[in-house]
Amino acid sequence: MLNQLTISELSHRLAKREVSSREATQACLDHIQRIDTQLHAFLSFMAEDALAQADAADREFASAAAPRPLLGIPVAIKDVIAVRNQPLNCGSKILGNFISPYDATVIRKLKEAGAVVFGRLNMDEFAMGSSTENSAFGPTRNPWDLSRVPGGSSGGTAAAVAADECIAALGSDTGGSVRQPASFCGCVGLKPTYGRVSRFGLVAYASSLDQIGPMTKSVADSARMLHAISGWDEHDSTSVPEAVPDYNQLLEGGIKGLKLGLPKEYLVGGLDPEVSQATMAAVKQLQQLGAEIVEISLPHTDYAVATYYIIATAEASANLARFDGVRYCSRVPGADPIEMYGKTRGAGFGPEVKRRIILGTYVLSSGYYDAYYLRAQKVRTLIRQDFLQAFEKVDALITPTAPTAAFKAGEKIDDPLQMYLCDIFTLSCNLAGICGLSLPCGFTSNPKLPIGIQLLGRHFGEATLLKIAHAYEQSTPWHREKPPLATPPAAQP
């Protein structure tokens, strides 16, 4: 089954011309056809367009001496990143029949690397949520247990990768939206350092926190995707002109002598016992691989959720002002523009987006700005300093990705604060602007659900994270396990 391969495996077989990109792309499309009515990871895909890209790749394989790094690899895209001539809805009703007029920079780069860019992956509306239940097009389910959520907001992306509906995919991460679903579905999710990857063509949720990141079946694939999409971009003034190392070449070499910090604030109340056990087992494994484990402290951890939700909602309320029915959106007519904006936005946005816009507007409003927004920005400084101080002592931090494995659909949907607390281990990384990676580190026993471990690294420390993750992955079996839904019916026991 070609759709089950990693980028490295498929690339290798394509280069030897054992298989074609058309066959691999068709395998993904067939698998989507077979299982996606149950999973609902994809909002849409254009089969003919994907196969035409695959054919072009196959022609290049026939003629070119050195294939481009992602040539012929089917890569699916979260519905928040613009792909020219494809729909863009951000999991929302408000955009109606929007078709992207241009490619995001990451898409241009994926195409330049030769990838077959296809499909629109489901997500929480405007990336606001931790379960993909906030999609206006209905929820995505967890491929390990269809009664559970895949995490969010990149839940469709994580589910599609874990269930082998594509070879790799791109998500976006504002407070954990790549890493938390990667942990819930059992794949590798990387949030790059703020500014590492261009945000041009990513629909903004919270501009000072958003980053696009790869979701893959292996750490080596994550390195390859990151290498393809990274770098300064004239279209994003917050992208950073820092050299992009060849992450693929820096994976090997082991982790002997690296110092890993275990933040004591992350191993306290609310942590599921099985998650805690899997985390400690992973720590032990890394120790056996030669890493030195040091307990460290991030004293302002307890304030991260409040800080994050003030800053993120404030930025969201400003960013989402553009969805007003003037240049795009399903317009609801009004007697004057003000009425038109209010009606268009009232009809188009779902409940969580409304909640966050109202919250964000409130914390920025006259009389409350200092008490909420300014204070949160100051606490953000403290949180950032915690990490800078920790990285003076250690090379990376190791934590659980989420306090629990995937929870049941419907369990937290009516309790927004409980839902926000799901992100407790992931959102500090965005506030500090550092990089983070989640990878599989075990399973719960009954039901069997993936557990993820998170590595956090210095600004532009992705190579170190990938090296640690690769060493761990190569010495553990977790990444080889497939969810029941990914297995073809004939092969099921």
Next chain:
Amino acid sequence: MAADEIDINYVANLARLQLTPAEAEKLKPQLGQILHYFHKLDQLDVSRIEPTAHAMPRVNVMRPDQVTASLSQPDALRNAPAQINGLFMVPKIVE
């Protein structure tokens, strides 16, 4: 400090977001609870701390003042809810 009483309809109007009475009713206690949680930050003394707006602060990001290709008019208008004479059409603004 207790959470502030939030005037939902006032804030919704600032946000240009029309809510139904049922939506406003449901949001009010939820927002109250979340704002109450936000006051956790009052426990910290931040009087001598500088605010962080961006994690990777960059200042004076400039580019050469050169004319380059931009979105074509058909592309820019492609998703317009209403258009006329190659322009976006909106309800009348001035009497």
